[in-house]
Amino acid sequence: MSDDTRDAAGSRPLPPTGGVEPAGPPSAEQSASEERRQDGRRASERRPTTIRRAIRDELAEEESTDEFYAETHPQEHRVTPVIELDHVYLGFDRPILEDVSIEARKGETICLVGESGTGKSTTLKLILRLLVPDRGNVCIHGEDITNLTFEEALDARQHMGMVFQSAALFDSMSVFENVAYPLREHTALDDDEIEHRVREKLAFVDLDPDQVMGQLPSQLSGGMRKRVGIARGMANNPEIMLYDEPTSGLDPLSTGTITRLIMKLQRELDVTSVVVSHDIRSVFRMATRVAVLNERRIAFFGTPEEMAASDDKYLRDFLGGS
Amino acid sequence: MPALTERLADASKQKLRTVQDYFGLAGKALRFAFVRPFYHQDLVQQMDEIGVKSLGIVLLTGFFTGMVLALQSSVQLQTFGATMYIGRLVSASMIRELGPVLAGLMVAGRVGSGIAAQLGSMRVTEQIDALNTLGTDPIKKLVTPRVLGALIMMPVLTVINDFVGILGGNLISTLLVGVPTGLYWRTVWEQIASDGFTLRFIPNDFVQGLVKPFVFGGIIAITACYFGLNTTGGTEGVGQSTTRTVVLSSILILVLDYFLTQILLSVLAV
Numbered sequence: 001m002s003d004d005t006r007d008a009a010g011s012r013p014l015p016p017t018g019g020v021e022p023a024g025p026p027s028a029e030q031s032a033s034e035e036r037r038q039d040g041r042r043a044s045e046r047r048p049t050t051i052r053r054a055i056r057d058e059l060a061e062e063e064s065t066d067e068f069y070a071e072t073h074p075q076e077h078r079v080t081p082v083i084e085l086d087h088v089y090l091g092f093d094r095p096i097l098e099d100v101s102i103e104a105r106k107g108e109t110i111c112l113v114g115e116s117g118t119g120k121s122t123t124l125k126l127i128l129r130l131l132v133p134d135r136g137n138v139c140i141h142g143e144d145i146t147n148l149t150f151e152e153a154l155d156a157r158q159h160m161g162m163v164f165q166s167a168a169l170f171d172s173m174s175v176f177e178n179v180a181y182p183l184r185e186h187t188a189l190d191d192d193e194i195e196h197r198v199r200e201k202l203a204f205v206d207l208d209p210d211q212v213m214g215q216l217p218s219q220l221s222g223g224m225r226k227r228v229g230i231a232r233g234m235a236n237n238p239e240i241m242l243y244d245e246p247t248s249g250l251d252p253l254s255t256g257t258i259t260r261l262i263m264k265l266q267r268e269l270d271v272t273s274v275v276v277s278h279d280i281r282s283v284f285r286m287a288t289r290v291a292v293l294n295e296r297r298i299a300f301f302g303t304p305e306e307m308a309a310s311d312d313k314y315l316r317d318f319l320g321g322s
Numbered sequence: 323m324p325a326l327t328e329r330l331a332d333a334s335k336q337k338l339r340t341v342q343d344y345f346g347l348a349g350k351a352l353r354f355a356f357v358r359p360f361y362h363q364d365l366v367q368q369m370d371e372i373g374v375k376s377l378g379i380v381l382l383t384g385f386f387t388g389m390v391l392a393l394q395s396s397v398q399l400q401t402f403g404a405t406m407y408i409g410r411l412v413s414a415s416m417i418r419e420l421g422p423v424l425a426g427l428m429v430a431g432r433v434g435s436g437i438a439a440q441l442g443s444m445r446v447t448e449q450i451d452a453l454n455t456l457g458t459d460p461i462k463k464l465v466t467p468r469v470l471g472a473l474i475m476m477p478v479l480t481v482i483n484d485f486v487g488i489l490g491g492n493l494i495s496t497l498l499v500g501v502p503t504g505l506y507w508r509t510v511w512e513q514i515a516s517d518g519f520t521l522r523f524i525p526n527d528f529v530q531g532l533v534k535p536f537v538f539g540g541i542i543a544i545t546a547c548y549f550g551l552n553t554t555g556g557t558e559g560v561g562q563s564t565t566r567t568v569v570l571s572s573i574l575i576l577v578l579d580y581f582l583t584q585i586l587l588s589v590l591a592v
């Protein structure tokens with residue numbers, strides 16, 4: 001990938017303030033997105049009447065994540081996916097997931113959407129092997145993790161960072177100790193290096209390290225807790241990040257910050273992510289592919305453009321109703 | 323009625339699995355005491371939480387139990403004109419039975435409920451999942467320090483409980499019954515010596531009085547951790563786990579006290 005592309009994509013302010021095209025996009029991209037851009041122009045002449053149209057406009061205004069991904073990872077589809085759920089079935093007292101198959105290739109951001117209670121958090125817990133499927137396989141880097149022993153699973157999880165829906169900060173520890181926890185457990189960093197890393201991660205999620213480090217999780221607001229959760233999840237620099245509703249309950253500005261942050265991790269560090277989110281706008285902004293979970297099954301799995309263009313009734317209701 | 327027998331079979335299988343899990347947890351927790359990494363800080367913190375912070379209630383209950391023992395037995399002994407044996411009665415009851423059992427019940431109420439509530443709320447707020455995700459075995463990090471802390475601190479608390487109990491008896495017998503302090507302590511020691519010694523110099527009473535709290539400590543910590551870690555159903559579930567912990571560990575303490583006494587008596591008599 002050329003440094004040009006990377007910079008242009010990484011440093012562009014989000015959300016976009018207007019329909020201005022970035023100066024000199026590579027010519028390959030030009031022809032590829034010609035059609036969409038025209039679509040966008042047409043739409044902006046008439047007033048957008050539906051959310052879907054608004055989303056399509058927005059997509060036309062900035063280089064979409066999946067296009068960026070296609071450019072930077074041209075050969076990736078030939079390689080084993082980093083995360084793969086293969087015909088997974090899972091039930092508790094009743095069936096929750098049936099025949100669920102999704103995959104995430106290196107550097108992808110997969111967004112998992114669906115109604116409340118359809119099993120999105122459960123899917124993330126399957127990837128972490130906090131749960132084991134009744135049938136089917138879950139593979140990380142092509143290795144089946146369903147048959148790992150408890151200790152092997154602990155090791156496997158060290159390459160993954162998880163942001164829990166409820167943040168799940170250890171409430172007997174300060175913010176500093178929370179973020180430092182994975183470093184103390186799994187690295188040989190000394191105290192200075194740990195403090196440096198903790199400060200860096202807290203700053204990364206837009207928190208003032210001096211202000212929050214000594215506080216207890218119970219003293220923070222919900223949104224701050226969530227961001228500390230993100231800082232802890234990525235403290236170890238994992239290659240896989242899983243986010244369970246990282247933006248729910250946040251104001252639009254914080255939502256934008258976190259969305260940008262997830263995109264930054266993807267574009268700069270090539271982190272593979274799975275993001276559960278209800279916020280369709282940010283989903284369309286950060287996803288390389290979207291998986292829609294409906295009635296225990298994957299109803300749709302494809303790029304945001306494909307989703308916006310789909311005529312499927314459920315998808316249209318889902319987007320329109322949001 | 324096949325449905326009923328089936329249900330009974332299911333229920334008993336479930337119970338069996340619970341018992342299996344309980345002992346599995348106990349085994350793992352103890353095994354992890356010898357496997358790296360060690361969480362020293364957590365152990366120290368738990369010893370403080372279980373031992374030092376329980377000192378107040380143990381002192382209070384022990385002292386008053388000793389006083390009431392002296393008062394009650396003085397009435398009985400007076401009818402035989404044998405009030406000078408009051409020290410023997412108080413020390414025998416305190417060291418063998420009341421010390422360990424009362425300390426056990428108090429700690430079950432104070433510490434057991436606390437552990438169950440803490441681990442239970444960690445479970446329902448996904449903190450246990452978070453520990454797992456961050457590559458830490460929750461049993462090693464949470465259960466082992468608590469079990470070790472209880473195993474170490476329960477005997478210590480019991481010895482203190484015994485001592486203040488006998489001291490309370492001393493106060494009553496001197497002030498109300500008229501047995502001088504010197505005589506009181508001499509009879510206390512006579513009682514301890516009269517029960518024989520293990521390995522020549524450890525009084526048999528002390529063996530009884532220390533084996534029991536050791537076992538009770540383990541029972542309290544493992545019961546609390548078991549119910550705490552297996553909490554389901556939100557904050558309401560946390561309340562249930564707490565109640566179950568206190569009820570079950572109290573019952574286990576009283577039932578096991580009987581069987582331990584029987585075993586120890588037959589072993590020590592040899």
Ligand SMILES: Nc1ncnc2c1ncn2[C@@H]1O[C@H](COP(=O)(O)OP(=O)(O)OP(=O)(O)O)[C@@H](O)[C@H]1O
Pocket residue numbers: 092093096115116117118119120121122123165
């Ligand atoms: N440990 C469990 N035991 C029994 N049922 C469970 C358990 N965990 C989840 N479920 C059930 O599985 C279903 C899916 O739960 P999950 O938390 O994955 O939903 P979700 O898609 O994340 O919902 P939300 O958007 O509200 O977070 C729910 O109906 C829930 O009742």
Ligand SMILES: [Mg+2]
Pocket residue numbers: 120121122165244
């Ligand atoms: Mg969820």
